[in-house]
Amino acid sequence: xxxxxxxxxxxxxxxxxxxxxxxxxxxxxxxxxxxxxxxxxxxxxxxxxxxxxxxxxxxxxxxxxxxxx
Numbered sequence: 785x786x787x788x789x790x791x792x793x794x795x796x797x798x799x800x801x802x803x804x805x806x807x808x809x810x811x812x813x814x815x816x817x818x819x820x821x822x823x824x825x826x827x828x829x830x831x832x833x834x835x836x837x838x839x840x841x842x843x844x845x846x847x848x849x850x851x852x853x
Contacts, residue, residue: 785849786798786824788824788846790834793834795833797827797832797834799824799827823842824841
């Protein structure tokens, strides 16, 4: 599980990105599957789950990995 620290209130909350499969090409021009990740966002919330601050999670927050409970 990935968490980010809100720069406004200091609360650590879970973040998520969407992972999806897209088509790309290799050096020979052949189609190959490519995993694509979207930007990180607060999981299940538009802003910080604690204080509601709207921040750009990827560039304004500190991150840590935590084992799922």
